[in-house]
Amino acid sequence: MYEYDAFDDAFVRARVAQFRNQVERRLSGALTEEEFRPLRLMNGLYLQLHAYMLRVAIPYGTLTGRQMRQLAHIADQWDRGYGHFTTRQNIQFNWPKLKDVPDMLEALADVGMHAIQTSGNCVRNVTADHFAGAAADEIEDPRPWAELLRQWSTDHPEFQFLPRKFKIAITGSPRDRAVTRAHDIGLRMLNEDGAAGFEVSIGGGLGRTPMVGKVLRPFLPVADLLPYVEAILSTYNLLGRRDNKYKARIKIAVHEHGIEEIRRLVEARFSELRPLFGGGDQVRLAEIRTHFAPPVFESRSDDGFEAARRSDPVFRAWTDTNLSPHRQPGHAIVTVSLKAHGAVPGDVTSAQMRLLAGLAERYSHDDLRISHEQNVILPHVHKADLPALHAALLGAGLGTANVGLISDIIACPGMDYCALATARSIPVAQAIAQRFDALKLEHEIGPLKLKISGCINACGHHHVGHIGILGLDRAGVENYQITLGGDGTERTVLGERAGPGFSAEELLPALERLIAAYLEHREGPEETFLMAFRRLGAAPFKAALYPREARNAA
């Protein structure tokens, strides 16, 4: 795990002191709200619907037990005893007071964490595959690169006032679990003739103009990463539109100027910048890599695991959905569901955080991950420990066996918290999960990604949900549009809008009709919803959603 050196520590502490000073100047009137706003945003502090909200970065989604405990402490000390994991590997505290925020940042600095650049028009928290360093299908652990990018982008003098926010995601595996094609820059590690490189794509993003990223450089030697990314940012800073914030993201620049023109500008800029990197970055990288050395795995019998599977159906169901293959024999990657039926997706109480911290220390080499799907991952668990781990999770309401199923819903905070939202998402997610749990159908339905956004900005990634739900305000009433067939993996497909939206009351029955149609039309349990949609097209699903229109047309 990356641990701050003296340089990192001095840096974040100076930033805390600086923010403390900025808060004082805001209160004294030396800074207007207009001037203070970008400064507080640069430190992760929003003003939301009911209160301030502090967004803390969990770089590349990795936490130690000590860090998780500190988050629990912060939640208890300065907030209301819970936190919310987001779709970008951040945690949000929903009730901080402005005067307490410097103390909260200080507490974060104590465990090598910060909230720097979790908002504002700058390079945001760099996200990575949440199975990094554990997945069986990985070429290389991407996190040292992500950490290098974190250091490079932090406080970069040129890029604190970009046309708009800028998101980078990185994966070291050909299976894309980081939705890289929906990022301003997506980095996918490749191996060509034994040499490691990145496929660099740019201009992906969801939001009001969803676009799938385009490949800018099919193969970038790994050592060129920083100058190349700097060339992209430098080009974008001058080219990106500043007249309309809805057209300011790099995806619009790519759309308006064409990928060839952007490539020409970036490559020209890269050739100027490349010589300025004298190898210091590679020395840093080598040093960072030592922090991410794989743990020393034990080899012992996992007989207890199979025995427990045979004797305990609840445990067996959980192992069927919540485990993923680990690269080390005898081990598994455990996804802890934060989606108990009826719970708020992504919310954890301070007690749950402390429990997870202890379990990570005991069973997972002190390693925790936060996924963009708003779950917690214990990446390195020996199979023999799984029964005990499962029992501990069950006792804390964290043992739900639903990862990858219809109730494992991604949902943004929506209008319950967010100032930008146009409708609520959380109650919708709760109602759907409870309904399909009551029907006892979700294991029968099988793998299905359902994602809900409470506004067109698409923080809930609804465009890439197999079923996506978008909450809108239609003449003062909440209204929910359904999209179908989205896919956030390496093949990235944007879902298509099924038709007119539904009121909150109509939505659940409509989803039930949709699922019933899938169960009716599928060739067998091994054909997932997405596979059936690809085979059959949208028509039978639309007919199920809009039976009256279908009848009239017949």
Place this chain on the structure above:
Amino acid sequence: MRHDPGGARIAELNARYRHHAGIRVLEHALTDPLVGRIALVSSFGAESVVLLHMLSVIDRSVPVLFVDTQMLFPETLAYQSEVAAALGLMDLRTIRARPEALAARDSEGLLHRQDPDACCALRKAEPLERALAGFDGWITGRKRFQAQTRAGIEFFESDGPRIKVNPLAHWAAQDVQDYMINNRLPKHPLVARGYLSIGCAPCTSPVTAGEDARAGRWRGREKQECGIHFINGKPVRGPVPQQEEAEEKKVNVIVTEAGFAPDNHAGGFVPLEEWRGQGALDLPADCDPASLLGRLDGPGVIRIVFGSFTDGRGFTVARRLRMMGYAGQLRASGPLIADQFPMALRSGFNEVEISPAQAERQPWAQWRASLDRPAAYQERLRASCEAQ
């Protein structure tokens, strides 16, 4: 990229659209690459709804700038909300003077009595100029028939660095009325009470038959234009340019690592389009630094103008100039804040030029404090292997 707003382009545009109807001119202005990024500026006055309606038919997402001088009639504010909602305008931006500027220059709200020009500058011209910073052009509803001072306006005019588009330049008063009736557009409530041109409440009165429509604006004074409209690139603040008052202008403050100092740069800065290769050069933040390649020995001092403190292009321009080998003085000018001082210095600037008001609100101690921080990550990453 910025287009050259030179006379040739204006002439070409006017020739190209000479025989077009107003709505065609508007349509083309929104798409013609010669025009660039554009916004519509509207007062939501007596006739504004015509142009707004045309815009809403073509593209409701085009930015509409509404200057709220905070001296407007309540009827105008209500009408503005009504029209914006009825037409479904998607990007309406209300522009106001900064509270600190109002506090400093018109704390009583009575400036319009002693100096209407200064009041227009404070509440209208300056906020609008700031709001227009990101645009290559703007659309206005000015028409020839409105006043004698407007008799010569064309579809396209040059306006400093920008192009100004007047799609209704050739419309007659009756055209406006017909269009509003035919399209069932709501009328400004004050029109029925004799106001034919509507500005701020203190400086607008009704007009009588036979008068110019704009005769009720600044009645009893020489003033006919508010200063947001320019002729030959100069603000017009009367029928004939008055003799320039010897305005006592406070000197800007230069911030360097050594502290505050008055701006003693003499001789001014020459804008890029007029620059002849020698002497102090003014660069807008949206210029392409590559255009200066091979000419960087000339200036000796370059000033990069930031339109707003959130527009970070100037940082990249500065860094590129340095990378291209520019070794002279580099000045950032504009509403930068103390917290951006380290960014400016690390991007290659030597100094920052700020207004006296800004210097007063954010004194040197705050600028100095911003420098009090450890080394940056970038230096460490860009170092050579040996240095590590």
Place this chain on the structure above:
Amino acid sequence: MSKQVFSVVTANDLLGGHVVYLSPLGTWVPEVRDAELIPDIARARLRLEEVTDDASVVGVYLAEMLPGPDGPRPMHFREVFRAQGPSAHARVPEVRHV
């Protein structure tokens, strides 16, 4: 456009961030029922102007409301949520420290 529009002036508290409303006494109060319900838009705009520079609050704006038995009643659901707090966590009591 004869529909009468009632408004209240609302904002967030600078220090705490919580929702506040302008009362008839010109003070900022946390409960919507204590807000001043202003019956005409021109006067509401004036009230808004008066408090725009108030340094104790952030993000001042006018919210449309209707008269109700217990004071102003929000018209739009967004204002209902602003007045009531998040639906999911209404049950979570605020943790207090001594």
